[in-house]
Amino acid sequence: MTEYEAVIGLEVHGQLNTRTKMFCGCSTAFGAPPNTHVCPVCLGMPGALPVPNRRAIELAVRVGRALDCELFATSQFARKNYFYPDLAKGYQISQFELPLNGKGELTVELDGSPLAIGITRIHLEEDAAKNMHGVGGETLVDFNRAGVPLMEVVSEPDLRTAAQAEAYLKKLREVFLFCGANDGNLEEGSFRCDANVSIRPVGQARFGTRVELKNINSFRFVRLAIEFEIARQTALIAAGGEVVQETRTYSDARNETISMRGKEEAHDYRYFPDPDLPPLVLPEEMLARVTVPEQADAIRARFVASGLSSGAAMVLTSHPAFARYTDTVIAAGANAKTAANFIQAEVLRHARTDGLEATFPVPAERVAELLALVADGTINGKIAKDVFSQMVTSRRPPAAIIEEQGLAQVTDRGAIAQVVDQVLSDNPSQVAKYREGKTNLLGFFVGQVMKATQGQANPKVVNELLRERL
Amino acid sequence: MNRRNGLQTPSEGTARTRRYLDRIARHDGELNAFLHVDGEGALAPAAPGPLSGWVVAVKDNICTRGQKTTCGSNMLANFVSPYDAHVVTRLRANGATLIGKTNLDEFAMGSSGENSAFGATRNPHDLARVPGGSSSGSAAAVAAGLCDAALGSDTGGSVRQPAAFCGVTGIKPTHGRVSRYGLVAFASSLDQIGTLARDVRSAATLLTAISGHDPRDATSASRAVDDFAPQGVRGLRIGVLKGDLEREGNDERVVAGIQRAAKALEAEGATLVDVALPSAAHAVSAYYLIAPCEASSNLARFDGIRYGARASAADLRATYEETRARGFGPEVKRRIMLGTYALSSGYYDAYYLRAQKLRTLIRRDYESAFASCDVILGPTAPAPAFSLGERTDDPLSMYLADIYTLPASLAGLPAISTPCGFTEDGLPLAAQFVAPAFEERLAISAAAAIERSLGPFDVAPRYADGLPRSLSAGAA
Numbered sequence: 001m002t003e004y005e006a007v008i009g010l011e012v013h014g015q016l017n018t019r020t021k022m023f024c025g026c027s028t029a030f031g032a033p034p035n036t037h038v039c040p041v042c043l044g045m046p047g048a049l050p051v052p053n054r055r056a057i058e059l060a061v062r063v064g065r066a067l068d069c070e071l072f073a074t075s076q077f078a079r080k081n082y083f084y085p086d087l088a089k090g091y092q093i094s095q096f097e098l099p100l101n102g103k104g105e106l107t108v109e110l111d112g113s114p115l116a117i118g119i120t121r122i123h124l125e126e127d128a129a130k131n132m133h134g135v136g137g138e139t140l141v142d143f144n145r146a147g148v149p150l151m152e153v154v155s156e157p158d159l160r161t162a163a164q165a166e167a168y169l170k171k172l173r174e175v176f177l178f179c180g181a182n183d184g185n186l187e188e189g190s191f192r193c194d195a196n197v198s199i200r201p202v203g204q205a206r207f208g209t210r211v212e213l214k215n216i217n218s219f220r221f222v223r224l225a226i227e228f229e230i231a232r233q234t235a236l237i238a239a240g241g242e243v244v245q246e247t248r249t250y251s252d253a254r255n256e257t258i259s260m261r262g263k264e265e266a267h268d269y270r271y272f273p274d275p276d277l278p279p280l281v282l283p284e285e286m287l288a289r290v291t292v293p294e295q296a297d298a299i300r301a302r303f304v305a306s307g308l309s310s311g312a313a314m315v316l317t318s319h320p321a322f323a324r325y326t327d328t329v330i331a332a333g334a335n336a337k338t339a340a341n342f343i344q345a346e347v348l349r350h351a352r353t354d355g356l357e358a359t360f361p362v363p364a365e366r367v368a369e370l371l372a373l374v375a376d377g378t379i380n381g382k383i384a385k386d387v388f389s390q391m392v393t394s395r396r397p398p399a400a401i402i403e404e405q406g407l408a409q410v411t412d413r414g415a416i417a418q419v420v421d422q423v424l425s426d427n428p429s430q431v432a433k434y435r436e437g438k439t440n441l442l443g444f445f446v447g448q449v450m451k452a453t454q455g456q457a458n459p460k461v462v463n464e465l466l467r468e469r470l
Numbered sequence: 471m472n473r474r475n476g477l478q479t480p481s482e483g484t485a486r487t488r489r490y491l492d493r494i495a496r497h498d499g500e501l502n503a504f505l506h507v508d509g510e511g512a513l514a515p516a517a518p519g520p521l522s523g524w525v526v527a528v529k530d531n532i533c534t535r536g537q538k539t540t541c542g543s544n545m546l547a548n549f550v551s552p553y554d555a556h557v558v559t560r561l562r563a564n565g566a567t568l569i570g571k572t573n574l575d576e577f578a579m580g581s582s583g584e585n586s587a588f589g590a591t592r593n594p595h596d597l598a599r600v601p602g603g604s605s606s607g608s609a610a611a612v613a614a615g616l617c618d619a620a621l622g623s624d625t626g627g628s629v630r631q632p633a634a635f636c637g638v639t640g641i642k643p644t645h646g647r648v649s650r651y652g653l654v655a656f657a658s659s660l661d662q663i664g665t666l667a668r669d670v671r672s673a674a675t676l677l678t679a680i681s682g683h684d685p686r687d688a689t690s691a692s693r694a695v696d697d698f699a700p701q702g703v704r705g706l707r708i709g710v711l712k713g714d715l716e717r718e719g720n721d722e723r724v725v726a727g728i729q730r731a732a733k734a735l736e737a738e739g740a741t742l743v744d745v746a747l748p749s750a751a752h753a754v755s756a757y758y759l760i761a762p763c764e765a766s767s768n769l770a771r772f773d774g775i776r777y778g779a780r781a782s783a784a785d786l787r788a789t790y791e792e793t794r795a796r797g798f799g800p801e802v803k804r805r806i807m808l809g810t811y812a813l814s815s816g817y818y819d820a821y822y823l824r825a826q827k828l829r830t831l832i833r834r835d836y837e838s839a840f841a842s843c844d845v846i847l848g849p850t851a852p853a854p855a856f857s858l859g860e861r862t863d864d865p866l867s868m869y870l871a872d873i874y875t876l877p878a879s880l881a882g883l884p885a886i887s888t889p890c891g892f893t894e895d896g897l898p899l900a901a902q903f904v905a906p907a908f909e910e911r912l913a914i915s916a917a918a919a920i921e922r923s924l925g926p927f928d929v930a931p932r933y934a935d936g937l938p939r940s941l942s943a944g945a946a
């Protein structure tokens with residue numbers, strides 16, 4: 001029986017993290033009332049002209065560098081012509097023959113071994129508007145999204161399995177995030193993926209007929225859609241049929257792919273260089289300035305080298321803001337491992353991510369202060385958690401909370417000795433049992449002393465004094 | 471007040487505007503140069519500035535806020551732009567009075583003014599003849615003295631050729647010299663806003679006011695703008711396009727006019743050299759591919775969805791088809807189809823790319839010609855104004871009317887058309903000067919020299935009565 005393998009290539013559209021649109025000054029903020037972030041340019045009014053967004057170009061250059069892409073000092077915007085109500089000008093400004101970035105590579109780790117996936121190109125383009133169907137029987141168009149800057153990252157057809165595709169997408173999303181270029185939000189559509197899937201007999205060099213899977217909005221669905229498509233195509237060919245070149249979409253309700261349009265309905269986009277936009281020549285000054293921020297892999301390696309478990313390193317690099325927070329706490333003097341444990345156990349519970357940003361309940365510097373107070377013995381770890389809870393609600397510095405509530409650890413031997421004596425005289429029978437040999441009652445006495453001191457007694461001193469007296 | 475204009479008081483300005491409004495009321499019925507006249511706006515006080523008192527008309531493919539911008543098309547018959555074009559902002563800031571919007575070939579596609587959805591414009595020198603196009607209304611309005619000056623747009627000769635037919639001066643500046651923001655695009659890589667006036671200095675003054683960098687147009691040049699006022703031509707090397715003069719099909723009166731202009735320049739101290747542009751023979755083919763290709767894309771936005779006319783039809787596709795079938799006239803459709811075809815997969819290399827290569831060759835021809843001269847002299851059009859209806863059934867002969875204006879458009883160079891005499895039956899003849907990029911002043915100076923020797927060329931004789939005095943210091 002013939003064995004088949006799948007050939008998968010991915011096209012990812014990432015919204016570039018800019019305040020304004022690709023070719024006009026309108027805001028890119030998500031969720032505004034319809035048609036409030038619009039102007040003559042993004043509405044395609046007669047006579048309006050596009051001017052490229054410098055920041056968007058810089059971010060795409062950054063991602064290109066992170067993916068080791070060949071960077072073209074001169075690229076060209078082109079018009080992709082087709083009619084649709086969500087396309088204000090009757091063409092989309094994109095890049096065609098001369099993209100910003102050429103060939104590059106992304107290495108993913110799968111089952112413990114690295115796999116290099118080729119990148120074909122990265123180009124800049126503008127987003128379309130949003131059609132809203134069925135509003136009172138009509139289709140309305142919201143142009144807030146029209147002209148939002150996008151980068152399209154096209155992979156080589158190097159992927160062979162759905163799992164590889166999923167790993168590639170997750171890794172690419174991580175690169176986007178750590179470049180500060182894209183917030184990786186699949187649900188809001190700022191990170192979108194199309195997959196080209198074909199199958200061929202193992203050993204055959206020629207590609208099979210490919211099917212394009214469009215509009216898949218989660219990593220899991222990408223995997224499921226590709227898995228379904230591979231199975232569908234394999235069954236079709238094994239049964240002597242032929243795969244039809246078409247565009248399909250994934251229905252999660254039915255867990256299957258559904259045909260959207262065939263090849264005969266494919267557009268001839270009549271690409272040509274946009275005469276409104278001169279060739280995009282990257283200024284030397286920009287090339288010198290745009291550097292790639294430290295990427296997640298490098299940060300993880302650094303964290304592990306400073307004593308963190310690989311699990312902790314993974315959690316703390318799951319968002320660039322978490323990594324920055326951890327670095328700030330450590331830089332302020334906290335022990336790396338202690339800081340990592342505390343951030344994971346306490347801080348992240350209260351942290352909220354919002355795109356590329358995250359809000360933390362307490363500034364990193366304050367957490368460092370708190371951990372310093374544990375380190376110097378002012379408070380113990382248990383009190384530290386209570387103090388942190390109060391820092392979250394009162395937003396006051398840890399030293400002030402400790403001072404005000406007298407939470408500082410008692411290390412004064414005299415003071416603790418008084419309590420120890422009291423506890424011993426209050427529990428004569430337990431003292432007797434201990435002396436008869438039930439030494440595991442030590443814990444009971446420690447507990448009583450801590451209770452009497454509201455947890456503030458230095459546990460080491462308590463133990464020493466109890467042993468002395470018993 | 472500014473020494474360059476002769477306006478004494480604001481009320482004198484209002485009086486001039488009233489006189490122009492009266493003249494429009496009296497004469498535009500037969501000319502059809504204006505599509506909309508903004509009497510109220512024109513009489514409102516203008517900002518003080520170098521163009522104080524100037525009454526200026528604007529071609530109706532240049533956006534004016536709060537006033538219709540129709541592009542001479544049913545598609546935009548009721549369209550009001552939400553913003554002012556950059557040049558309109560500049561005119562207002564310089565104190566100009568905007569009197570109205572002028573007729574044009576639909577979306578600036580045409581060489582006779584006959585392609586307007588709102589009727590043809592007539593030539594003030596002979597009402598049976600075309601004024602040229604596509605800035606037909608601007609040229610006719612200036613020639614008939616319905617305004618001091620006007621803005622036009624020139625894609626392949628649309629300022630220069632009607633200027634030539636109507637006996638006025640028309641300047642097409644270097645591509646990038648004037649912002650296109652707010653000019654409804656026909657062919658972006660060729661489109662350029664230009665000026666028309668009854669004398670060279672006025673056209674140059676108006677050009678100075680609208681030139682300069684605009685961050686909203688990515689193709690706008692960031693070069694500083696000089697004063698475009700003409701200078702002497704002593705020592706200027708004038709390249710004469712001998713080949714163009716000897717070309718079969720030229721009207722001999724046009725050729726005689728150019729020879730007269732050349733002699734006048736020599737008399738003023740310029741030297742004449744023969745130059746040639748061998749690739750310019752392909753300009754018509756290159757232009758009629760590049761311009762329709764860009765137009766097919768530029769005009770895609772007129773789909774009836776967001777603004778403009780919309781036909782009601784059963785579904786989306788039918789809505790597009792009906793809207794565009796009804797909204798566009800035949801010449802616009804012809805060019806959209808031509809451009810769509812030429813950009814189609816499988817034809818792109820053979821048509822669009824080859825046309826671009828021809829364009830490069832033409833550009834290089836100019837570069838070598840400018841090695842031996844400062845400015846190039848030739849005819850603006852092969853013949854004087856033709857009769858209305860004469861060429862409407864023959865697009866090809868219509869396209870040939872642009873043969874001498876296209877090369878400078880394809881090369882993006884500044885060019886000026888200025889009168890150099892009349893035929894025996896009173897039709898204007900014109901000379902064209904082309905200069906190197908951003909050397910508008912050289913072409914303007916050469917044009918001013920022949921105006922001094924062979925002019926003045928004023929308003930068309932039948933409209934001479936009651937013309938307000940020119941405000942331009944250099945005017946006769």
Ligand SMILES: [Zn+2]
Binds near residue numbers: 021026039040041043
């Ligand atoms: Zn906008």
